[in-house]
Amino acid sequence: MPEYNGLLPLFKPRGMTSHDCVFRLRKMLGFRKIGHTGTLDPAVDGVLVLCLGKATKIAQYLLDFSKVYRGVIRLGSSTTTEDASGDVIARRAVEKRFDRTEIEQVMHAFVGEIEQSAPMYSAVKVNGKKLYEYARAGIDVTPPVRKATIYQFELDSEEASFSTDLPFIVMSSKGTYIRTLAVAVGEKLGYPAHLHQMTRIQAGPFSVSDCFNFEEIEQLIESNQFTQALRPLEHGLSLMDRWVVGKELSAKIAHGAVLEAPADFGVGPHAVFNEQNECLAIYRLHPKKPGMIKPDKVLANDAMV
Template structure:
């Protein structure tokens, strides 16, 4: 039985659910789920929790995500990316300087209120926004608070004098629920020039990055490689205070009992036989169960 996180480098054209379906079929495991949906047009890091690691999915969502991408000044679309219908167009006479673009990117860094694109999976009254969009029904989109930790240019923007369009490459680090498409669209609004996202790749998510990722095709062609490529559950808790349990305390933990520990950490990863078996949280004078991972072998 596999237990851990398989970091997939998702290809363009696949949904996150597609990846889970293919892995279930090739690995013959039902207990699989993904953390952090990627749009079909977006590539990159898609963490797949397998076995006991499926218990971590909610925690995985809380970790920051990182992206690299490309935006384009010159037109905007209803989906905020190049797949949508063009709404506005504007030819640039003079391109924006790197300093102008970066100055306005900086205005989005921090905690902001964001309105998701109409073509998104956000639900209103039990229905996805993209369903309303496809039916031509206007609906008020809910605002959400997100945190943008970084929004930077990564190289000099490129101006095409023939089209009057200017492309720019960026890097973003943000909290869960952040729509990068919206950040590109809203940057255009700040500069009074329509903008859309033309490319996006996620480079990190849930504490894992692209250097740890593997292509789905590699697993499909060699299913046995999943055992050596999977990230152990313990890797997710590397920043936690680790406590190795004595035989006596392990017996208590197995039964979900509270225990005393010589540490002041709010949460601790409890290990037995060199594996994390539980996450305990301090409540009063004792540490009590927050998450049980007894089958982590």
Template sequence: MATEKHPELSGLLVVNKPKEMTSFGVVARLRRVTGQKKIGHAGTLDPNVEGVLVVALGKATKLIDLLQSRPKTYTGTVTFGYATESQDADGAVVEEQPLTAAIDQGQLDAARADLTGDIIQIPPIYSAVKVNGKRLYEYARAGEEVELPKREATIYRFDQTSPLTWVEGQPYQQMDFLAQVSKGTYIRTLAYDLGQKLGLPATMTALKRTAGSGFTIDQAVPLDDLLAMDYPEILTHVHAIESVLTWPKKVLTQDEVFAVKNGQKIPVSTWPQNEAGYYQVYGQDQLLAVYAFDTDQQLWRSRYFFAQN
């Protein structure tokens, strides 16, 4: 059945992605129910991870790079005593070290502290990181050797949120955690590295994104609920582009509106430099664009353009 045609939407849907579905699958289903051609997501979630997935519609797709750059928060579980090839519960076990005694809490606290702040991660071979134009998991599936790249990440918080407990019937211990991290952080690698600090294999066995791209899980709508809604009801859950812009606002004169709509550069003598380095600019009540300050040339350039052509 053909998708019903609707006017182009520009805004953001905050979805609570279920497990066992790819982020691309979420976008494909929402494309059908909204009828939008321009649609994308900010920050991929693995199929076995649930939680906040922000989907951009129309002109909001221009902001995906901005949305992906914002911190993300996760809750999850790390299990000590075995490791998998993918560093999560989906991979085959590649190392096992049954625990004969409980993990020392002081050592665990020190290990978490060592993994807070700016760190270097080596992502797992079963990941989508590209090396020489090819994804790591493609090398793994082909049985080809490849040097794993190092990636910078910032861990703002890495909190233990439950006591260490024994896994029932197994020689493993586990703990729940909360992690707030920068773009590009591999949480499963963070769990694995925590084990390495303790001299133990470790695996991330559960994960949920509770905040991302400026939105929280409380604002997220379950995907099945969205798919069951009619078009007018879906519209009530679309967040305006302005809701994710945090920079100073500038209301333009008529001459400035003409200049902005034509993508012209604005000299610093007209718009003084501000601390943020950005302006969201309006023609009366309509968001026209976001301008960024070019420090080298001392002028303002259009960074995100939203006005009608």
């Protein structure tokens, strides 16, 4: 069986779940150790980073990076799923045009930390059962409320006024429901609304321009050049705080040593690199020993120290 290690920035097509993409790639490569780094709804296309082999060890950290989306909010109708795939549950004709400034004020009001109720048509579990299972069975249940952070939310158009469709671009934290955000914008404007269409254009350090589609991947596999599509796991950690160490510390870190924290060591996780730019481990502050740091994940092998 072939062995692959690295990150694959995939352009996920619409109509496929994130798991569908993993399943398809496993079948294409004949390789099972593949995972993804953040679920995309079937109706959404765009950047989906897949982890292969040893790179699966850092999937949890890639989930924490912010994401950027480009899409369209449609005013005038709301749906069961909060996007275009659901049944329409409310309509109101939009008989006016909104001034650009009015839309911008509404969008800017969501920037910062917000609270959202999980959509009923989502895989979030309540009492061990997914919300969409309750929704399909017609059972009322209170969805959990989650906090999210909106870093940027603005119009993706230079038009002076808008009617039914509001093109937007948003940068948000993990766990943000953009569908729910679209509905909330409509409520602020006095109209039912839903997410008409959306593309994820960036996930952490990966953008659309980095991505390969399935047709391109198939061509690379047929020409025995698939590894050209893989990025080293170090690239996936390029946005994380970085700590470079010499050979002596490299050996200790490779064995998972608890160490004294450097003076400038921050609160979040740090990617620890040797002088050859290879990531040895992920370290964070020790929860029980002030002034010390401990490994969160050791990635080093004998050849790296």
